[in-house]
Amino acid sequence: MSSKKGAKYCEDVELRRGPWTLEEDTLLIHYIARHGEGRWNHLARCSGLKRTGKSCRLRWLNYLKPDVKRGNLSLEEQFLILELHSKWGNRWSRIAQYLPGRTDNEIKNYWRTRVQKQARQLNVDSNSSVFRDVVRRYWMPRLLEKMSSAAAAAAAHPSLVNPNHPALPTPSHHPLQQQLDTTTSSASSFSQPNPSTTYNYHNCSTELPEFMFTDDSLDALGLATLPAPSSDCIASVDDWAMSGLWSMDELCQVRKQHEYGGGIFG
DNA sequence: AATCCACACAACCGCCTTGTT
DNA sequence: CAACAAGGCGGTTGTGTGGAT
Secondary structure (H helix, E strand, O other), rough: HHHHHHHHHHHHHOOOOOOOOOHHHHHHHHHHHHHHOOOHHHHHHHHHOOOOHHHHHHHHHHHOOOOOOOOOHHHHHHHHHHHHHHHHHHHHHHHHOOOOOOOOOHHHHHHHHHHHHHHHHOOOOOOOOHHHHHHHHHHHHHHHHHHHHHHHHHOOHHHHOOOOOOOOOOHHHOOOHHHHHEEEEEHOOOOOOOOOOOOOOOOOOOOOOOOHHHHHHHHHHHOOOOOOHHHHOOOHHHHHHHHOOOOOHHHHHHHHHHHHHOOOOO
């Protein structure tokens, strides 16, 4: 049985740990190019890599695989993560199925470093209903606003659009906004998302599934009452998207607004 | 220039599920 | 049916890097 051989291999060979070297990466890429993915323990044994099968799998899936997308998450991707996390919680691999090219590890890291940071600043648990409410009522609508702003800016100054950044749709044609527009008038119902559906915001080639907005979330989206973040704290849409939603002042404003108003923090 | 600190992300660990013998 | 190993997943840790002091 090959699995027993795999276990023996782990005992016999002193396995390497820590960061992968260029040579190891090259070895793994070439081996997979020749033999394909899968059978990771067999791969680890036969490729000459002094790594566990698990380690090889992780390195390939999270880093070396050609369709892995590098770089900052777009506003649309951030929105989708928030939306899907609100439904499924920490089901990272499931969420990743809806963000082509993004790995569960990357999404998990985004959540921990960006989203949980916001929760800490609000002094709430990121898994609490309070924080989920904040995300739904404020964060997600703000992202929608920013997506529209970015699209408007791109439409007004097409020459300024970074050619490495895919163009965003114009505000009136933004798929998320369209979805919002078209579903506000009719009762929405949940349907299980279909993992085979690929969201492609950049060319708007696919429809967003109706599960994106529930009656609750539509209601929440209509409750965005905060003033826009001050212009001086947000240098640009990109900076804003990368640095988090609000400054500390604005976060305090959110808290106060709800403490005095007997809102969700009350 | 040196040190400290926060952040981002790659990598590891342990548990669970699934498939095979 | 039980035992075992592989693969997958989520949680956690380690480390490199850049900014602040």
